[in-house]
Amino acid sequence: DAMVIQNPRYQVTQFGKPVTLSCSQTLNHNVMYWYQQKSSQAPKLLFHYYDKDFNNEADTPDNFQSRRPNTSFCFLDIRSPGLGDAAMYLCATSRETLSGYTFGSGTRLTVV
């Protein structure tokens, strides 16, 4: 019954090798978010989509890109992962009138 699904749960990638993380939702929420969370730190917003409108946080590195081909899917692309990009990546969704986020189970990225 998972409503926000992230794949894969664990991803190992090589330094500098592009990697894509995926998120899908069955909630028909119009807003989708990508957060990065490092150990013992707060989740940090990278960007969000309000419907098809893309919004980048000012301090999100250019190395990170996102795509939302339709309401249900959203992708996070890391063009050239560095060791510092190792983290948990969380996808979340919400309705226009906020009642809190629904998170996916996250993808834990390891860069070797």
Add this chain to the structure above:
Amino acid sequence: RKEVEQDPGPFNVPEGATVAFNCTYSNSASQSFFWYRQDCRKEPKLLMSVYSSGNEDGRFTAQLNRASQYISLLIRDSKLSDSATYLCVPLTDSWGKLQFGAGTQVVVTP
């Protein structure tokens, strides 16, 4: 000053005891607040929403002090399963962008 500040803890709590901790926020325009709990290496899950002065849900009580810009969470009759990190989240944007605190770790011991 950080937008959201929380005591990282850990708060070590005997099973059955009461624990309370605060979260301070800098944006006085924040109208709504959320408490999320996050288990180790898992995603945050919504615990409680606060839209007015406070909220109570079973053993959990949230109290909002707008004058001093903090929100507290109190857990009564602590269970072992309450061990987690509790993230404070003020709603700072009209469409729902959430700014997370780094969380307060609670460890309930037998």
